[in-house]
Amino acid sequence: MSPTPPSSVRRVACIGAGVIGGGWVAHFLARGYDVTAWDPAPDAEDKLRRLVTAAWPALEQLGLAEGASADRLTLAPSLAEAVADAEFVQESAPEQLELKRDLLAQLDAAAPPGVVIASSTSGYPMTDMQITAATPGRLVVGHPFNPPYLIPLVEVVGGERTDRAAVEWAAEFYGVAGKSVITMDRELPGFIANRLQEALWREALHMVANGEATVEDIDASITEGPGLRWAFMGPILTFALAGGEGGMAHMLDHFGPSLKSPWTRLEAPELDRALRDAMVDGCERAADGRTYAQLVAERDQGVIDVLRATGRLDGPAR
Ligand SMILES: NC(=O)C1=CN([C@@H]2O[C@H](COP(=O)(O)OP(=O)(O)OC[C@H]3O[C@@H](n4cnc5c(N)ncnc54)[C@H](O)[C@@H]3O)[C@@H](O)[C@H]2O)C=CC1
Numbered sequence: 001m002s003p004t005p006p007s008s009v010r011r012v013a014c015i016g017a018g019v020i021g022g023g024w025v026a027h028f029l030a031r032g033y034d035v036t037a038w039d040p041a042p043d044a045e046d047k048l049r050r051l052v053t054a055a056w057p058a059l060e061q062l063g064l065a066e067g068a069s070a071d072r073l074t075l076a077p078s079l080a081e082a083v084a085d086a087e088f089v090q091e092s093a094p095e096q097l098e099l100k101r102d103l104l105a106q107l108d109a110a111a112p113p114g115v116v117i118a119s120s121t122s123g124y125p126m127t128d129m130q131i132t133a134a135t136p137g138r139l140v141v142g143h144p145f146n147p148p149y150l151i152p153l154v155e156v157v158g159g160e161r162t163d164r165a166a167v168e169w170a171a172e173f174y175g176v177a178g179k180s181v182i183t184m185d186r187e188l189p190g191f192i193a194n195r196l197q198e199a200l201w202r203e204a205l206h207m208v209a210n211g212e213a214t215v216e217d218i219d220a221s222i223t224e225g226p227g228l229r230w231a232f233m234g235p236i237l238t239f240a241l242a243g244g245e246g247g248m249a250h251m252l253d254h255f256g257p258s259l260k261s262p263w264t265r266l267e268a269p270e271l272d273r274a275l276r277d278a279m280v281d282g283c284e285r286a287a288d289g290r291t292y293a294q295l296v297a298e299r300d301q302g303v304i305d306v307l308r309a310t311g312r313l314d315g316p317a318r
Pocket residue numbers: 015016017018019020021038039040041044091092093094095099103120121122123143144145146
């Protein structure tokens with residue numbers, strides 16, 4: 001597969017430098033890689049450098065790799081120049097299927113042979129994105145979580161035409177680069193975590209649309225409730241404890257019937273203007289005057305505190 005073993009990679013290209021591409025750039029810089037970025041927006045370089053500057057204090061707290069420096073970021077004038085000598089490519093362009101198809105085909109044409117190209121897509125199966133690429137075997141999904149420089153998880157999965165070796169190479173590379181990897185052996189829309197998040201998200205939208213709960217109530221129901229447990233113990237093992245000494249068996253026998261009630265609605269609500277406005281207004285109230293930059297700094301410190309408190313600064317919890 002790739003001409004470079006995962007542990008020898010030094011040069012990474014990040015294509016698309018918005019919220020997630022910029023987060024990947026910050027992560028790879030902090031891990032000591034040389035990073036070349038490309039983004040067609042005229043103000044992309046300013047925004048990217050601002051994002052990296054804002055993230056750097058958090059990254060310093062986590063501990064920078066030897067030689068890591070924000071000065072090792074280069075903005076390339078073209079897509080082809082960005083990937084010309086890359087040893088790994090991370091694509092983070094907008095979530096539009098046609099755009100991703102064209103872009104991945106262009107990246108495949110321009111990147112050195114065998115170099116693995118990963119897409120940050122939040123839910124498209126690679127099978128649907130790789131159809132126009134000349135050598136689709138090296139295209140994988142590497143789905144991160146916001147911000148990629150702090151949230152360890154990456155979900156790795158290939159498409160029908162992806163070589164198994166590319167999936168294995170990507171999983172190993174992300175591990176070397178400090179990520180916590182789940183490798184999936186089949187494609188699911190939304191992968192694992194977004195499928196779960198979407199269920200919660202849909203229920204939240206229904207509650208706001210129907211005036212059943214406010215944005216603030218919904219957020220507090222997670223941060224003051226199950227979210228505290230989920231930071232270190234997953235939802236399934238957590239629920240096993242709900243069965244007391246009887247564990248999951250008692251939990252299912254006791255609460256299984258309520259699954260049929262059902263508590264959830266799970267059909268996507270109509271995202272009409274009224275619901276959109278209610279969500280936006282609710283978030284403004286919840287932000288309570290804090291700017292985007294203040295919220296990012298608060299979130300970053302919160303994630304670091306949780307990682308530290310759960311002993312995960314040096315690797316994933318197991
Ligand atoms: N925002 C999030 O929380 C997460 C997003 N993702 C995925 O990451 C990808 C990027 O999303 P965001 O960073 O949120 O979007 P964004 O809108 O913040 O950034 C997208 C960037 O792509 C650039 N762009 C536009 N056309 C392009 C092209 N043809 N080639 C390269 N770059 C192009 C834009 O100028 C912009 O800077 C999407 O696939 C999304 O699903 C994945 C995990 C979380």
